[in-house]
Amino acid sequence: MNAEIISVGSELLLGQIVNSNAAFISKELATIGVNVFYQTSVGDNKERLTDIVHQAFERSDLLIFTGGLGPTKDDLTKETIASIIGEKLIYDEPSLHFIEDYFRKRNKVMSENNKKQALVIEGSRVLPNHFGMAPGMLVTFGSKTIVLLPGPPKEMEPMCRHELLPLLSKVDDQTSINSRVLRFFGIGESQLETDIIDLIDLQTNPTIAPLAGDGEVTLRLTAKHSNKVEQLRLLDETEKQIQARVGQYFYGYGETTLFEQVFLQLEEKGCTISSAESFTGGLFSHQLSLFPGASTVFSGAIVSYSSELKRKVLGVSKETIDQFGVISHQCAKEMASCVRAQCGTSLGISFTGVAGPTQQENQPVGDIYIGIAGIGHEPISFKLSLPGNRKAITERAVKYGCFYLLNELKRWNKTE
Numbered sequence: 268m269n270a271e272i273i274s275v276g277s278e279l280l281l282g283q284i285v286n287s288n289a290a291f292i293s294k295e296l297a298t299i300g301v302n303v304f305y306q307t308s309v310g311d312n313k314e315r316l317t318d319i320v321h322q323a324f325e326r327s328d329l330l331i332f333t334g335g336l337g338p339t340k341d342d343l344t345k346e347t348i349a350s351i352i353g354e355k356l357i358y359d360e361p362s363l364h365f366i367e368d369y370f371r372k373r374n375k376v377m378s379e380n381n382k383k384q385a386l387v388i389e390g391s392r393v394l395p396n397h398f399g400m401a402p403g404m405l406v407t408f409g410s411k412t413i414v415l416l417p418g419p420p421k422e423m424e425p426m427c428r429h430e431l432l433p434l435l436s437k438v439d440d441q442t443s444i445n446s447r448v449l450r451f452f453g454i455g456e457s458q459l460e461t462d463i464i465d466l467i468d469l470q471t472n473p474t475i476a477p478l479a480g481d482g483e484v485t486l487r488l489t490a491k492h493s494n495k496v497e498q499l500r501l502l503d504e505t506e507k508q509i510q511a512r513v514g515q516y517f518y519g520y521g522e523t524t525l526f527e528q529v530f531l532q533l534e535e536k537g538c539t540i541s542s543a544e545s546f547t548g549g550l551f552s553h554q555l556s557l558f559p560g561a562s563t564v565f566s567g568a569i570v571s572y573s574s575e576l577k578r579k580v581l582g583v584s585k586e587t588i589d590q591f592g593v594i595s596h597q598c599a600k601e602m603a604s605c606v607r608a609q610c611g612t613s614l615g616i617s618f619t620g621v622a623g624p625t626q627q628e629n630q631p632v633g634d635i636y637i638g639i640a641g642i643g644h645e646p647i648s649f650k651l652s653l654p655g656n657r658k659a660i661t662e663r664a665v666k667y668g669c670f671y672l673l674n675e676l677k678r679w680n681k682t683e
Contacts, residue, residue, distance in 0.1 A: 268301050268302070268328045268329050268412075268435075269301075269302050269303075269304050269326075269327050269328050269329065270296055270301050270302065270303045270304070270327060270328070270329040270330075270331060271303070271304065271305040271306070271307065271323045271326070271327035271329070271330050271331070272288075272289045272292050272293065272303060272305070272306045272307070272331050272333070273307045273308075273309060273316075273319055273320070273323060273330060273331070273332045273333075274286050274288055274289055274306070274307070274308045274309070274332075274333050274334060274418075275308075275309055275310075275311065275316060275332060275333065275334040275335040275344050275418070276308075276310070276311060276334040276335065276418060277310040277311045277312075277341075279308045279310075279334075280308060280309075280310050286308060287420055288333045288334075288416075288418070288420060288423055289306045289308075289333075291420070291423075291424055291427070292331055292333070292416075292427055293306070295427055295428060295432060296432075296435075297446070297476070297487060297489075298432070298446045298448075298487075299432060299435060299436045299444045299446065299489075300444040300446060300474070300489040300491065301329065301435060304326070304327065305323070305326065305327065307319055307323070311335065311341040311342070311343060313343055313346075313347050316335075316343070316344070316347050317347060317350075317351060320347070320348065320351055321351075324411060327411075328410065328411060328412065329411075329412045329414070329435070330411060330412070330413045330414065331414045331416065332344050332348070332413070332414065332415045332416065333416045333417070333418050333423055334417070334418030335347075335418065336384065336401035336403075336415060336416075336417050336418070337383075337384060337401060337417075337418070338378075338380040338381045338383050338384050338400075339380065342383070344415060345386065345387070345388060345404070345415055348388065348406075348413060348415065349388045349389075352388075352406070352408040352413070354388050354389050354390060354391075354406070355388075355389050356386040356387065356388060356389070357386065357387065357389045358382070358385050358386060358387075359385050359386070359387045359393050359402055360385075361393075361395070362384070362385040362387070362393070362395075362396070362400070362401075362402045363382060363385035365385075365400070366381055366382070366384060366385055366400050369400065381400070384400045384401040384402075385400075385401075385402070387402060387404045388404055388406050388415075390406060391404035391405060391406035392404065392405045392406070392434070394414075394416070394426055394430040394431060395426075395430065396417060396422055396426060397425060397426075398421055398422045398425055398426075399417055399419060399421070399422035401417045401422075403415055403416045403417060403426050403430065403431070405431070405434060412435075414431060416431070443491070443492070443493065443495075443498070444489060444490070444491050445489070445490050445492075445495070445498040445499070445502065446487055446488065446489045446490075447487070447488045447502045447506065447520065448485055448486070448487050448488075448520060448521050448522075449485065449486045449487075449488070449506065449509065449517060449520060450483060450484075450485050450517070450518055450519045450520065450521075450523065451483065451484045451485070451486070451513060451516040451517055451518065452482070452483050452484075452516060452518055452525060452666065452667075452670045453516045453667070453670055454484060454513060454516040455479070455484070456477055456478075456479035456484045459477065459484050459486075459513055459516070460477055462512045462513050463475070463508075463509055463512050463513065466505070466508055466509065466512075472490060472491055472492075472501060473488045473489055473490040473491075473501050473502055473505045474488070474489045475487075475488055475505065475509075476489070482662075482663050482666060483666075484516075486509065488502050488505050488506060490502050490505075518670065518673055525666050525669035525670060525673070526554045526555060526557075526558075526669055527558065528669070528673055529555065529669045529672055529673060529676075530555060530558045530561070530564060532672075532673060532676045532677075533564040533565075533614075533676070534560075534563060534564055536676065536679075538564065538612075538613040538614055538641075538676075539563075539564055539565070539566050539612040539613045539614070540555075540564060540565055540566070540612050540613065540614040540615065540616060541565070541566045541567050541568060541569075541606045541607060541609075541610035541612040541614075541615050541616075542555075542568040542569075542606060542615070542616050542617065542618070543568070543569050543571060543581055543602040543603060543605065543606035543615065543616070543617040543618075543638075544568060544569075544570050544571075544617070544618045545570075545571060545572055545577070545593070545602075545617075545618060545619040545620070546572075546618065546619065546620050546621070546622040546635070546660075546661060546664075547618040547661050547664055547665055548570060548572070548661070549568055549570045550661060550662070550665045551568070551616065551618065551665040551668055551669075552565065552567075552568035554665065566610045566611070566612045567610050568606070569581050569606050569609065569610075571602075574588055574593050577593055577598070577602065581602060581605045581606060581609070582605040582608070582609065583598060583601045583602055583605055584601065587601050592628045593619055593628070594619055594620055594621060594627060594628050594630050594634065594635075594636060595619075595636060596636055596638075596648040596650065598619055598636070598638075599617050599618075599619050599636035599637060599638030599648040600617075600638045600640065600645075600646035600647070600648045601638075601646075602615075602617035602619060602638055603615040603616055603617040603638035603639055603640035603641075603646050603648075604638075604640040604646050607640045607641050612641070613641050614639065614640065614641035614642065614672075615638075615639070615640040615641055615646075616637070616638065616639050616640075616668055616672060617636075617637065617638040617639075617640075618635065618636075618637055618664055618665065618668060619635070619636050619638075620633075620634055620635025620636055620651075620660075620664065621633065621634050621635065622635075622657045622660045622661050622664075623656065623657045623660065624656075624657065631652070632660070633651075633652050633653040633654060633655070633660055634650070634651075634652055635650070635651050635652075635653060635660070635664050636648055636649070636650050636651075637649045637651070637664070637667060637668045637671060639671065639672060639675060642675045642676070642679045643679070647675070649667070649671050651664070651667055653667075
């Protein structure tokens, strides 16, 4: 099934809003193995929309429209589609009752044009809108499947995920699709592809789709089979081959993050952690504190930007600073040990380095050190040379801190 997303609304063309709907739908369709080959934006104009629909019929099996289902005169998506496929619009009674109740419960007068939102294409499958008024719909026209979704993301996203995707997940009566996302960090997209290029070249079922973004790489495996057990076997077998090549960079599945995995690992092992941060300015502690129940694993942080605070508040020795400098393996290890001791946590992690824009202690921009204390008998440290501007270096540094911490936690038993 090849899909095309058609976003309707002059505001998109004027740059008044960003078309986040197309990105969301494409991502969701990928989870069920539906290919999106075209994305189009068109204004609120019946003639131009009609032209786009006829073009889409020539090249796509699945047409998904967003926007133009509202109550105003320029909302004309369903009217245009109904005219093209030769169907009429009828009122969907449950939707109409919902709209009427909405106004009644709020003691507001409902203008007549609001009833327009309850109109659907006759013969379509209605997709209920639990977060707005205009329902969506799915209609078959010959070999084509046409889907109409509302434009506001707060309405469109749950409708797409909970109403539409379950309908599309069946390729036919016998075959269904299952996807699995593998997440990697510390390896570039080009290197990962090189390491598994033969698997990608030979892919048939499951398929393997790499995607890079924000310093990470994901692989989406998609298996098609009528038997769920066989689907899982195909996915497991392909993942096993991939893990054998690049498993050292793997950190999780699905929509998880490095920070979430750190939180879950710490929680699972019954550990607490504190952080000593210099150039990262508390970014690691901020990210970890966002999770509900963060206090069960995260005790606190000391942001010690200056050398004086590293010594007087954090407790790094003057000898270490004088002999090795604050940007060093020795200082990173001592920072991690000091914050662990001061906060009374199982583990301590530290970040020190040069984020720019100029070098420091004769070390170039991007040189950073990460220390971890509490795993094993002696603290450990890692050095990185990161590219990018100040913001990019800082964000990548805390992600690397999470990645190193995860790797160490996997090998460590708290009772050791």
